[in-house]
Amino acid sequence: MKTLIDSISAEVMKAFTDSGYDAKYGKVTLSNRPDLCEYQCNGAMAAAKEYKCAPFMISDKIAEGLKDNAMFESVESVKPGFINLKLSKDYLASVVTSMKEDEGRFGCDKTDDPKTIIVDYGGANVAKPLHVGHLRSAIIGESVKRIGKFMGHHVIGDVHLGDWGLQMGLIIVELKERKPELVYFDENYEGEYPKKAPFTISELEDIYPTASKKSKEDEAFREAAMEATSELQAGRRGYRALLEHILNVSVTDLKKNYDNLNVSFELWKGESDAQPYIPGMVQMMKDEGYAYMSEGALVVDVKEDTDTKEIPPCIILKSDGASLYSTTDLATIVMRMEDYSPDSIIYLADQRQSMHFIQVFRCARKTGLVDDHVKLAHIGFGTMNGKDGKPFKTRDGGVMRLEYLLDEINEEMLKKITENQKEKENLDISDEEAKKTARMVALAAIKYGDLSNQASKDYIFDIERFTSFEGNTGPYILYTIVRIKSILAKYQANGKDLPNGAILPAHSASEKNLMLVLSRFNAMMENAYEELAPHKICAYIYELANAFNGFYHENKILAQEDESIKDSYISLLMLTKGVLETCIDVLGFSAPDRM
Numbered sequence: 001m002k003t004l005i006d007s008i009s010a011e012v013m014k015a016f017t018d019s020g021y022d023a024k025y026g027k028v029t030l031s032n033r034p035d036l037c038e039y040q041c042n043g044a045m046a047a048a049k050e051y052k053c054a055p056f057m058i059s060d061k062i063a064e065g066l067k068d069n070a071m072f073e074s075v076e077s078v079k080p081g082f083i084n085l086k087l088s089k090d091y092l093a094s095v096v097t098s099m100k101e102d103e104g105r106f107g108c109d110k111t112d113d114p115k116t117i118i119v120d121y122g123g124a125n126v127a128k129p130l131h132v133g134h135l136r137s138a139i140i141g142e143s144v145k146r147i148g149k150f151m152g153h154h155v156i157g158d159v160h161l162g163d164w165g166l167q168m169g170l171i172i173v174e175l176k177e178r179k180p181e182l183v184y185f186d187e188n189y190e191g192e193y194p195k196k197a198p199f200t201i202s203e204l205e206d207i208y209p210t211a212s213k214k215s216k217e218d219e220a221f222r223e224a225a226m227e228a229t230s231e232l233q234a235g236r237r238g239y240r241a242l243l244e245h246i247l248n249v250s251v252t253d254l255k256k257n258y259d260n261l262n263v264s265f266e267l268w269k270g271e272s273d274a275q276p277y278i279p280g281m282v283q284m285m286k287d288e289g290y291a292y293m294s295e296g297a298l299v300v301d302v303k304e305d306t307d308t309k310e311i312p313p314c315i316i317l318k319s320d321g322a323s324l325y326s327t328t329d330l331a332t333i334v335m336r337m338e339d340y341s342p343d344s345i346i347y348l349a350d351q352r353q354s355m356h357f358i359q360v361f362r363c364a365r366k367t368g369l370v371d372d373h374v375k376l377a378h379i380g381f382g383t384m385n386g387k388d389g390k391p392f393k394t395r396d397g398g399v400m401r402l403e404y405l406l407d408e409i410n411e412e413m414l415k416k417i418t419e420n421q422k423e424k425e426n427l428d429i430s431d432e433e434a435k436k437t438a439r440m441v442a443l444a445a446i447k448y449g450d451l452s453n454q455a456s457k458d459y460i461f462d463i464e465r466f467t468s469f470e471g472n473t474g475p476y477i478l479y480t481i482v483r484i485k486s487i488l489a490k491y492q493a494n495g496k497d498l499p500n501g502a503i504l505p506a507h508s509a510s511e512k513n514l515m516l517v518l519s520r521f522n523a524m525m526e527n528a529y530e531e532l533a534p535h536k537i538c539a540y541i542y543e544l545a546n547a548f549n550g551f552y553h554e555n556k557i558l559a560q561e562d563e564s565i566k567d568s569y570i571s572l573l574m575l576t577k578g579v580l581e582t583c584i585d586v587l588g589f590s591a592p593d594r595m
């Protein structure tokens with residue numbers, strides 16, 4: 001379905017050409033004075049320069065030309081040359097009716113040019129607990145992926161585990177101190193290694209922090225860990241087998257954590273998977289003359305003439321021949337091109353990594369790892385801060401683990417929901433349902449709290465505000481959906497089927513406003529995809545929820561006497577619910593039946 005703004009523009013452009021002016025001046029925008037009009041066209045001002053006349057002479061003519069157009073209720077020419085438009089109620093009703101008939105899509109067509117897109121997000125580091133820093137990557141990445149899928153693209157999410165760093169060596173060395181008898185440490189062992197991991201997840205969770213602490217205090221321990229890391233990377237059998245175990249145990253635990261966030265990945269690849277691609281890639285970069293030695297390291301220049309700040313060369317190999325974060329990311333590009341030949345790769349990572357991605361992207365392009373048409377994008381996100389404006393910490397100042405944070409919010413939500421239920425005397429809700437509902441609402445609170453900000457901005461994680469049922473919050477959106485669900489359930493209470501007739505022209509300003517907001521859905525979604533901007537969806541559903549609640553408070557719905565009006569209201573509610581639910585699904589959360 002064409003976007004409403006394009007349909008309106010087409011009419012106004014036609015009026016421009018009919019009056020002898022260039023169509024380009026007929027572009028319409030959403031009104032910035034909703035008190036005066038719904039849409040506006042400011043093209044007469046620009047056209048006046050070309051046609052050397054007063055703008056209002058043009059706007060008058062256009063208004064005259066559009067005055068009998070069935071799309072509009074009113075077209076006004078306002079000095080100096082604005083064209084103010086209000087849509088006819090009949091036309092708007094036909095738009096929302098077609099939206100409702102377009103089940104599941106609500107007028108938002110899938111692309112006719114589907115692209116293959118890899119979204120690299122999550123970025124958890126194996127054996128290290130997920131902390132709140134990983135939360136943003138998971139939340140935003142999941143939504144970006146879902147937006148792409150909704151628009152009809154082939155989108156593949158890859159968690160891209162950090163499984164190739166010093167933490168592996170640290171774990172190996174610490175494990176060796178604890179269990180030196182393990183066969184993995186015997187260099188002469190040639191047999192098969194046991195299938196069962198020599199540790200549980202809770203042991204693993206204890207091993208890493210202990211080792212990390214030791215390495216800061218004990219130089220010899222640190223060196224041993226570095227040595228183990230390079231032996232592992234060089235392919236020592238026993239260590240490779242341990243890596244497998246660490247990965248398996250860790251991934252099982254990570255999946256559970258990501259599940260709780262309603263986040264899932266198509267691919268569970270890690271940095272280690274890219275290693276086999278490094279030698280060939282490095283050789284190519286040398287052979288083709290891109291890479292050269294500088295201060296002992298192998299580098300590729302990536303600066304460009306138009307740079308306004310210094311972009312240092314991309315280091316491919318360190319002086320000791322070891323690979324780096326950039327090497328791994330480049331080799332991962334090689335792997336992804338071979339496996340999926342994607343049209344674009346989108347990375348979610350802290351904004352502070354932006355230089356790294358500039359270097360990697362430029363290097364990949366320059367050395368031909370990707371074709372010109374392949375888009376590489378880094379969505380850099382800001383920091384999640386506590387109320388003190390500093391990076392979010394536990395009460396005692398430690399790094400906040402994701403699980404604890406979720407537990408805390410689930411608990412807070414359960415309290416609120418139980419209170420709410422007492423107030424409403426909904427005492428038939430079981431403890432189990434209350435808990436499940438609390439988890440759903442808590443997730444909405446966290447995700448909406450994050451996604452409603454532009455990704456690049458830092459934001460303050462304010463549990464109280466995020467969990468509030470009022471204001472621009474996830475729970476408020478869910479509350480609105482629950483309210484609609486409950487009205488629909490009451491309507492159906494006596495076995496009555498939901499209506500499927502046309503939605504009637506609006507009977508009140510609040511109803512028309514609701515229709516106006518609904519009719520912007522497809523354009524909003526297209527824009528959110530183009531800009532990879534979930535916050536646009538949040539802003540939209542907040543406006544939609546407000547428009548619905550305005551309508552709800554000003555009109556009798558179930559008590560409406562005229563049955564055809566009542567049915568039309570119910571249809572409008574069904575559409576509103578459908579659009580809201582589609583949006584929150586794309587944001588990565590869902591609504592309970594009651595709360």
Ligand code: ARG
Pocket residue numbers: 120122123124125160161162329347348349
């Ligand atoms: N593991 C990294 C971290 O914890 C994030 C990885 C981001 N993705 C990438 N391809 N570099 O910071």
